[in-house]
Amino acid sequence: GKYVKLLTLHCKENAENKKLATSLVEKWSRPIFRTSTIAQASDLPTAPAPRMPNIERHDSQSLDGASASRDAASRSTHTRVPRPVGMDFSLLPASSVAPLPSNKHAKESTKGRLADRILTTKRKVQAQATSLSLEGRGMDKM
Numbered sequence: 001g002k003y004v005k006l007l008t009l010h011c012k013e014n015a016e017n018k019k020l021a022t023s024l025v026e027k028w029s030r031p032i033f034r035t036s037t038i039a040q041a042s043d044l045p046t047a048p049a050p051r052m053p054n055i056e057r058h059d060s061q062s063l064d065g066a067s068a069s070r071d072a073a074s075r076s077t078h079t080r081v082p083r084p085v086g087m088d089f090s091l092l093p094a095s096s097v098a099p100l101p102s103n104k105h106a107k108e109s110t111k112g113r114l115a116d117r118i119l120t121t122k123r124k125v126q127a128q129a130t131s132l133s134l135e136g137r138g139m140d141k142m
Helices: 002-009 015-033 110-120
Strands: none
Touching: 002 015
């Protein structure tokens, strides 16, 4: 399929092979793109629609409710670019929203109960091996 498509685009290929390759590509692509061989009205050329005359907008329809005192130069059809408001904060405003508590390790959750159980379980005290003499020296350390 790829090579047949390449033949349709190759500049040095003769016209007969290009036609054959194009017909094969169309035949193979019809089931994929769900197209049919029947010519429909959508394929026919259509006449261009008549253009509507440009109608000037009244001042009452303007975006910002500007009065009629503005001159014609300011009434352009270009897009208006919003200008930034001159608020220059030296400090970040304090947030008035309190953060929600996380339910990830809440006592009611499975992870919370498991963590609580691990923390409260008694652990064995690891005893360190000591050497004792037969005479009983070093018994006071125990």
